[in-house]
Amino acid sequence: MLKMFLTSVLNLFRKPATHLYPFEPYEPFEDYRGRIVWNEEKCTFCMRCEMVCPPGAIKIMIMEDDTKRWLWNPAQCIYCGECVRNCPFGALTQENQYSPPLDKSNKRDWSEIEREAERLKLLWRERLRKKSQAKKSS
Amino acid sequence: MSIFALSRVKSPWILHYDTGGCNGCDIEILAVLTPRYDVERFGMINRGNPKQADVFLVTGPVTKRCRERLINLYLQVPEPKVVVAVGSCACDGGVFRNMYNVENGVDKVIPVDVYVPGCAARPHQIIDGVVKALEILSKKTKENIELPEYIKERFPSLNDRRKVLEEMRKR
């Protein structure tokens, strides 16, 4: 009781322990597990990252003209770093900056993307099957 | 800015509800109130009372059982209000996505204004999110009544909805 009383009164004359974020900038620790950065040049679309990601925050879309897109959802990612450790080509890195908040305007509808990716993958498999069949028959 | 518009932004009282997340983000929300981050700087206090809240912080992927309570709490918060989904699992389900007892995120149940990613969302992210939410709040007034999806489902016609709104106004 007395101790807290003294602490309280003394605290009036001490500097508060508060860090005045966002007015004072904050620099995260050097290897904080933050955003995932994808390097398009190195990526071979091997799909390993999509496979190892626990929550399924990475989706690779194989479009109908066989171009490929790599999508990552910051609002779904659990920032475990598993994709970075598992990418065989070093195409992924993890920044030490945390993701900014999103709102309706810039948040992706992930269910839509999941469905679309699934659909496109089926089409792709179909195309592969057809191609191999064509090869066999020729 | 008039004193009224200013006061709307300067005095966000928060309500916090965990809809089945892992506590990680809840504890970070608590940490945001403590000396290191001290969001009382922005006038934020945790009233724990939906009727006196402006900012509704929701964590967790919304389990089936929490759904009705979440809607209930949402309806009890008087307008103007903003809803902030804190943590990846509140945004899109996070690691719990597609498990059999979850709804995959808060915005499947009630309208969400700001999404704070991160697992766990760190205090800085939560502060950023709330600051962003306050921007949205400053544009809202007590006339902006947004209804949760389920009411829209249950009352598809505009007339029905108007009735619900009137009921809500009367309460």
Add this chain to the structure above:
Amino acid sequence: MDFLLPASLLVLSPLIGGLLEGTFRKLNARMQNRVGPPIVQPFYDLFKLLQKRPILINNYHVIMAYAHLVAMVIALATFLLGGDFLLVIFFHGMSLALLSMGAYGVRSSYSQVGATRELLHILAVEPVLIMIAANLYLNTGTFLLSEIFNSNFLFKSMPLAFLALVAVLPAKLKKSPFDVSEAHQEIIGGPEIEYSGPFYAPIYLAKWLEEVLSAGLIAMFFLGNPVITLIAISVTFTFVLAVDNSTARLSYWDMVKYTWEISIPLVLVNLVLNYVGVL
């Protein structure tokens, strides 16, 4: 005392009360080693509350909130304009009673528990105030505050009564260790829980007025030199806040027990000492 000062104090009391509350919150935060809200924060809160969509539970409930405010205003006005001290105590008690009546009027059990506890607050605070009034009468020969205000530095003749007042101040201002009726972690604000938006505003405002009234009660003991009065008020409030920050909440029976066991004997001793003529 002339009329102008008390009247202007009364008109400005919401402003003073708001600043007082803001200072409390700031000091409180600093005692907890954090920065805290700006001093004008309570005004932001009040204006925000006025802009919220009203949610009406029932008319009775809301009327009681306004009645609570009105009774508090009357208590403060009576005090500042130099009315009867007993009347001040009566209206102060009544305003709390009205609040708890309103709280009984809704079905939430937190509200009802809070209402019961609010009544216990009255039980703890009012007897002590009445004893202080009796002591004042012994010293000044009147219950009329306008005459009591003419006396100089009452603290000299009734220090123990002042200590008794300080002992009940936490209960009066709902600060720890005697904040049982608000008890945020148990009953989430107690009697206030069902009030929202514009209907919560009168209660919020009444809280400021109560702080002004408490400041007035403290000032009553230190009249004469305005500097000493101000110092006395700030020291006392800082002390109360520091106690708030260095105690856990006691149970409601402990509250009644402690206030009675400490404050009432203190005033009694003071009475006897006055009577015998030692002080």
Add this chain to the structure above:
Amino acid sequence: MASESKNKTREIQIKEKVYTTIPFGSQHVALPEPIKFIFDTENEIVKEIKFDIAYVHRGIEKALTTMFDFRKAPYVVGRVCGICSAAHTIPCAVVMERAIGIDREIPDRAKAIRMIALEINRLQSHFLINGHLAEVCGYENVFMHIWRDREMIMDLADMLFGNRVQYDVVCVGGVNRDIPKDKERVLLDKLNEIEKSVEFMEKIFTKDRTLVSRLKGLGVVSKEMALEYGIVGPMARASGVKTDCRVEDDWGLYKDLGFEMVTMEEGDSLARCLVRVRECYESIRIIREAIKSTEEGEISIKVTANPKYEAVCRNEAPRGELFYYVKGTGGIMPDRVRIRTPTLANIPILPEVMKDVSYNDIPPLLMSFDPCIACTGR
């Protein structure tokens, strides 16, 4: 006879008495998690308690057998609970290793890092709950001070593992990041400061009169009761039951480092609180020893096989025994995963100790049992 029937009517009368029902949860400030208690009270004395714990059921056990392969499992079970995230990931990884049959090959350095993660986790959890306990007693200042100091531990976790809450450092086969030398030094420095703040906490919880008067003698659990209800963790140790999975299971190096169990005899809320405070000293000591005893080196081994055996692992989470069971069939996903969590074991005793307690003592009593529900429903 007459008196007997009279007694009976009186009993019936008592039963018919109208109680004031106070719901506590599923949303309440004193308890951030969705659990619901319903207290039937009479003059604020609690007479009957009902509770409902299944608000947070997400189906993690099921998902581990249908959605995630075993390598992802530690990351998933970390999200069973964010307060003792490391406490979940470790036994999960260990149980998978046992089911594969590689648990003997885990390098010592990995074990040491796991221990450090667990003990840092325990430290922050104990700070958290003791601060929260002060808060629900209405002692806001102590809460603020303890949580201010807790930030030091959070910073440590942030620095060492890259996240404040979910460390995600444990994986099947070892750990996925090492602690370099310079970080070790920072860690050791910080531990001294943390030790000071543990001392502060101990002083408050033993000396502060208002706090002690509220907690002492509240919710006494005798040793027999503790054994009968099978409560675990610091709650059991506060009643004098010698149980601690850190010495009962051997996934770590605790035995080599000379672990000492903290027990007390009183069994009241204060004792539960003090056991936690004193465990902090032990945790700090263990971290120091763990750093000293191992060198930088191998931190994981390659996992090639799938889990094929049945295995269990017990771990001492901050709140007591955590039990993992896995049945592998050689597939990429195990056949059955079972998680038995400490809070689940500690809840059945609550109605017993809460009976006839005044409602204003309920939050401290509840918090002294440290219930957190995230894992109870899984």
